[in-house]
Amino acid sequence: MENYLEKHLEMQIYCSNLAMNLDELKLSGMSHFFQLQSHDEALHQRRITNYLLQNSEQIYRKGIEFSFSKKKTGLDCLEEYLEKRTEFLKLTNELCESAMKNQDHLTYNFYNWFLQDYYEEIDEINTFIDKIYLDEKNYFNVNEMMGKREDVAVSPVVTPFAPHNFD
Ligand SMILES: [Fe+2]
Numbered sequence: 391m392e393n394y395l396e397k398h399l400e401m402q403i404y405c406s407n408l409a410m411n412l413d414e415l416k417l418s419g420m421s422h423f424f425q426l427q428s429h430d431e432a433l434h435q436r437r438i439t440n441y442l443l444q445n446s447e448q449i450y451r452k453g454i455e456f457s458f459s460k461k462k463t464g465l466d467c468l469e470e471y472l473e474k475r476t477e478f479l480k481l482t483n484e485l486c487e488s489a490m491k492n493q494d495h496l497t498y499n500f501y502n503w504f505l506q507d508y509y510e511e512i513d514e515i516n517t518f519i520d521k522i523y524l525d526e527k528n529y530f531n532v533n534e535m536m537g538k539r540e541d542v543a544v545s546p547v548v549t550p551f552a553p554h555n556f557d
Contacts, residue, residue: 393432395435395449402428404471406425412464415462415464419538423539426539434504437550440549440550441550464522465522468515486501506554520538
């Protein structure tokens with residue numbers, strides 16, 4: 391779970407850098423979306439930390455090595471993010487499987503929330519990518535849509551067994 395926590399920290403920094411990259415490309419709505427996604431990744435870390443603490447497991451963070459390469463278009467940003475999110479879904483699936491093998495049903499349930507969350511996030515990003523292609527690579531509509539993302543409600547995310555809402 392320590393590795394899972396660090397992977398979320400990496401995603402948090404990555405999303406923050408994507409927000410900077412998109413702002414440089416003059417896509418302020420898309421930049422806003424990824425600023426909020428960076429916050430969401432921080433909240434995921436709190437969910438994991440709370441679960442560990444409730445099980446009396448302490449993890450001291452060490453920080454991570456991180457590199458970021460700037461992208462030339464908004465589409466490149468979304469497509470790379472989609473790739474990373476899909477890898478994350480795969481990793482979560484593997485962790486679910488190993489919890490199940492260890493007959494640790496509680497941890498299995500804990501990871502399940504993340505599976506649903508990434509499924510939903512991947513679906514949303516795919517919708518944005520499709521829209522850009524439908525608009526013949528004009529970003530006006532997607533930039534507007536992504537700029538309307540609202541702040542995440544904190545407590546349903548950071549509470550280890552709060553249910554996932556599909557709304
Ligand atoms: Fe999330």
